[in-house]
Amino acid sequence: MKRETQDKKYRYEEIHDRMMRMVAKGVYRPGERMPSIRELSRSMGVSLNTVKQAYLLLEDQRIIESRPQSGYYVRPRGFDLPRQPDFSGPDLSPVQIPSAHISSQILSHAADPGMVPFGAAIPADECIPAAKLSSIMASQCRRQLHDSTAYSMPPGHVRLRVQIARRLTLAGCDVDPDEILITTGACEAVFLALKTLCRPGDTLAIGSPVYFNFLDMFRELSLKILEIPSSPETGLCLDTLETTLTSQKPAACLVISNFNNPLGVSLTDTKKEEMVRILARHKVPLVEDDINGDLSFVNVRPSVARAWDKRGEVLLCGSFSKTLAPGYRVGWLAGGRFREQAFRLKMMVSLASASPTQLAVAEFLHSGGYEHHLRHIRRIYANKTAAMADAIHRCFPAGTRITKPEGGFTLWVEMPEAVDSMVLYEKAMAQGISIAPGSLFSTTSHFRHYVRLNAAAWSDRNAWALETLGKMARTLMDSS
């Protein structure tokens, strides 16, 4: 009986994913009618209710809409994707990173109850399984008096490393648990990976735009950077990467491969494989940040570039900060052939990560609630992301373009060029609204009129804040 329920559940999600792909491929185009619930039920041999559930989800995600007495239609996509500024070319040269005090301000806003947290990419409170985690934490600490209080020396608790290795099979890789190093969030994982690969003064190739806190990190590591342009539709430009590697010799390359921060885009399997091949040819190791990989809106876990790595030169970074609890600070690094250096570095930097949170996350993964939890929050984020994009489209100046991510929970918004996002940031902050101005995501000035918004913080209660932002942006246009 239980089994049958699970099968049904799986089918409704399968139908959802299949229809979503068909819309994405243009089999059904904006304005066209979708197959009726009855038709689909018959052709796929499932109950009416199963199809209804799939359609409701697609409706939640603003992919289809129901018209009374008429059926379901593919919604018109009312806004364009942000453009990819063209800043590739033969003049690409390593750049020093200017200091940015603002990024730490934005991160601090995340913990400030007086701010609407559209800035930092923090998960929604309702997506944190706090009660379950706390109960697991309590039982783990009581049962494991020694392990919860003693050092968990690098590489970290084996039970957690085994669970992570198991999950990585879903992303197409076969990683030895002994290669995995537990870190204080993905942030420390990336920090350790870069510190393992680069010396001060070295050059790092990065997908651009990039998560602003990383730019600050690169500066602290005294790295120069080469920004390889990435498109919100296809991700990293491999041609530019290839050209750049021929003329420059970066010590490493850093890419956020799935549900990119800020672009929302994932590299296709073909591009991931090609990227790994290009980097291997030039003997440049890759730091792959997969922090959002578990947050695909369709219930299929995307692959990681690491799956095509044959040389141990893709250092894969992940964390449970976006899916379970950011405050647990449980991240990890699969350091490939650099694992030993990474372990030693971890000892020098912070000796070990906290033990109780490692035990609690391991138990959460082990007890089997994680996949169920993911299915739950993926739907919420799909919904929030679509709803916020709609609202931006309504409130922001004409000509605003918005990404349509397929996972994660951030939106990358291109406003008309007259809007300086730094000015918008200051004005918004004065009204208790935190945003992440585009200027912070690059050393170039290409993203001055962009802004990244945290859709996890979207709710009807926060609609006023978005309207205020839109009004401000329009005022900035008029006054320019």
Add this chain to the structure above:
Amino acid sequence: MKRETQDKKYRYEEIHDRMMRMVAKGVYRPGERMPSIRELSRSMGVSLNTVKQAYLLLEDQRIIESRPQSGYYVRPRGFDLPRQPDFSGPDLSPVQIPSAHISSQILSHAADPGMVPFGAAIPADECIPAAKLSSIMASQCRRQLHDSTAYSMPPGHVRLRVQIARRLTLAGCDVDPDEILITTGACEAVFLALKTLCRPGDTLAIGSPVYFNFLDMFRELSLKILEIPSSPETGLCLDTLETTLTSQKPAACLVISNFNNPLGVSLTDTKKEEMVRILARHKVPLVEDDINGDLSFVNVRPSVARAWDKRGEVLLCGSFSKTLAPGYRVGWLAGGRFREQAFRLKMMVSLASASPTQLAVAEFLHSGGYEHHLRHIRRIYANKTAAMADAIHRCFPAGTRITKPEGGFTLWVEMPEAVDSMVLYEKAMAQGISIAPGSLFSTTSHFRHYVRLNAAAWSDRNAWALETLGKMARTLMDSS
């Protein structure tokens, strides 16, 4: 009634501390008889039982011994302090740090149940209040569903920072809770302090010998170091410091001021004040590591050098890893006038530290059990340290000298020069015994025949390991 009990308790500790000081000052000298229990009871107006308790503790610490029918006598100090190798002088110049893979091996041994952990300075299992911590952790996580799972952005949970600021008044400083940054252990605190003050290529003055993991950290930060000699009796040589600062210009100075690791010595108040004055005169900021400060064998918390800092240029680092639970990874940095840089740096390196362990430690400090716990474990460590020193004296080659620390739980042991501690390390490891060879504590070769032993791991059950070490050392002497 309860109050009276507490008063009595206080009095017995006061008597213990007073008699201990008298022995230290030579008022009662080795071999001399102590006042009888009856005499002391009468002269100090306390019960016989109170004096008995004080004497039992002194006996535990191997400071006095009872002779049947005759009373208590000051024990002969059967072994000398390690010598302070003379390596100061005009030729003191900055040195690059060689790579040392062994330090991470020693730290790993700490988590290996197959090794006798005389190497890493990890606390004794019986000194970890694991049951109480776990119960506090459980209730904190349940009561604070949001705070225990959400980011605790730098500077960290305010409740914990307030508790730390209160404790710092015992060490003679008045620190604003808003200056305190919660870190992943004292290790990260020192890392952030150094990264705040130094650029790659800079020179750092350090008290030498120094905790080996720090040497690895300095290398990772691309720092050159100036080793300022420290004596096991009086600590850092201020004359050498002064001379060195006149000719060199280090970016910062790092000193472990209380119950130094490895020397066990604390700087007197006068020396702390003088050190702060010298550094201020040369405009060199101080990173003060006070990780063992709470572990004084007499129940008086020593001051920190920071107490004499008027310029915000002493960056004070501490942690609860030695006193509560190393696995909780709760440390802190009071960054003085560099606090903002340190906060930002923390965000770049690991974003934030784990929230649940911060909440648990804050509650432990708040609920008032910490002082009581300290009194309990101080006695255990005093006892273990003294007992292990005695055992070393019995087992090791003639001429071996041992520190007599007044806090913490490490012993610094000088063996005859013929014993190469690196060889001893390898041989001991093969027998399942971990030690910390002296070579790791300096870039000089002055400590090749030294070894640091973790007295927290001392127990009758581990006596065989010490005997084995002693036998190995004697064999190494004979074969040299």
